[in-house]
Amino acid sequence: MKILVAVRQVPDAESRLEVSEGNLDLSRASLVLDGMDEYAVEEALLLREAGLEAELIAVAVGAAALEETLRAALAMGLDRARLLVGELADPLAVARAVAEVARDEQADLILTGSQQSDWDSQALGPAIAACLGWPQVSWCHALQLDGGVLRGRHDVEGGSAAFEVALPAVVTTQQGLNEPRYPTLPNIRRSRSKEVRSESIPVTLADGWQLVAQGSAAKARLGQRIAVSDPQEAAAELLSWLEQTAKVRL
């Protein structure tokens, strides 16, 4: 069987982000594999290590620089990667591209992070499932596979629920599911020669979507500190600051 892991690239949490002319400038940020997607990569590896015979394929959609993110997933242990290069504006268009790869590869299971640490749309997993007409389980934190049936637990409103779903399916991952491994030096070196198949895809928006404008806004921190140790005094000072300086109507 084939497991597809859709991965995304986000700025390192310690990167300094800059906004220039209304757009986020990531040119000086260091970009890494999204932490939520690391759980997806790890889970694919664990399923195989539990005895499943599977080919594990990483897939990413977007800028050519995503190759390094795919390489990070390959260094963790995935077998090969597909990179679709194109500037895509919305998660639905990315999902359509991933779904296309899933059909092409005849994938049985798609794993991806539940959310992204940058734009946080939480849409990719469900959108892929919708494109393929597959069932989806989001926010999964326990997973096992027995003869084509996935069993596990995932978050639902107000708690967590056990689920059982037959393949093919889309599962989105989160913390608690596993402990993603660090790639070893030999695996990093070997991964450099693993296949990353790169192809260009046309710039498309999902049907009915029209790009009106895009931009980012940054607001500087006000740098205001309340340096009082007594909590009541601190609260009083905060209220007066909100009222007088920040002009919040209380």
Next chain:
Amino acid sequence: MDFELNAEQRQILSSIRSYAKERIAPLAAEYDRAARYPREQLAGLAALGMLGATVPERWGGADLDSVTYALCLEEIAAADASVAVVVSVQNGLPEQMLLRYGSDAQRQRYLAPLALGQKIGAFCLTEPESGSDAASLRLQATRDGDGWCLHGQKAWITSGGQADIYLVMARTGRPGPRGVSCFVVERGDSGLSFGPPEEKLGLHAAQTTTVSFDGTRVGPERMVGREGEGLIVALSCLDAGRIGIAMQALGIARAAFEAATAYALTRRQFGRRIAEFEGISFKIAEMAARIEAARLVALKAAWLKDRGQKYTREAAVAKLLASETAVWATREAIQVFGGNGYSRQYPVERLYRDAKITEIYEGTSEIQKVVIARQVFGEAAQTTAVY
């Protein structure tokens, strides 16, 4: 000239940096306080392949180039200098000695488990009465049948009592540099004992002990290199070891620099951030300048090593500059922190304590100057062996 790392080097570095930040740095203060040997951290690094970073794959290593290895070492040292020194000794001394002078049987038996991190190695050259003057060492190896019997004591052995494999320089012949041979001693060998961990200024987690040999019997298969070549075996790896210590020092210096920078940007006095005072910002600027300069020399030494060229001078310059930078930068970092810097609640006092040894071990600053001067005056050989 090309200062750009390639994609593989960047990936390795970013991976080791994450690991060091997430898994090693958070434990550093606790291990320092408890003077606990960092088994857990070393096991983690072993799993990544870092304990055999520069050893060829054939012997279980990761076969990294020296530049990448050096940068990885800086990352580990920035997280915990005690962990870094064990990694540096393992890679730079026992492994390199076995790789360069060991027989295939010795490489199979000792090098491979060291490279895989299944075993920890120690380098036994210094004695209570023999430090920089390495050729004066007295630990005696006497003929015993077809093998040898070792009597004497080594001092300041990093990982003493914790390590499994000891590379021991012992006197097998006449006084002077050519009467020394190198032996592998295993922890379980007869007559081997260890002193209590030394009470040191810094590097508390990297335990250091005396190692005593009271009739330790080793077979002929334990000799590394030829009889009488022990000092060559030991000293030939010192150039590489010096790059390692330079990178360790730079890691410590960088950690102090980063901590001081962050503190200067948040600490407020007289109504503004202390980074806005020239007295503070100049300290930060000078740290940045000195660290960058020392790092460039150290990386040049590593680069020359990768090209198979001589790098004795560059390695000595790098160790001299980097260790002095570390001691200076950590002291200034405490000054930036003020009273808080003197407290164990903040990391800079540990960095200051950890930094000092880098001016001493694997060749003191004075010895580095001797080495550099010899290179400058062009009389590299035919002089006293110094460590």
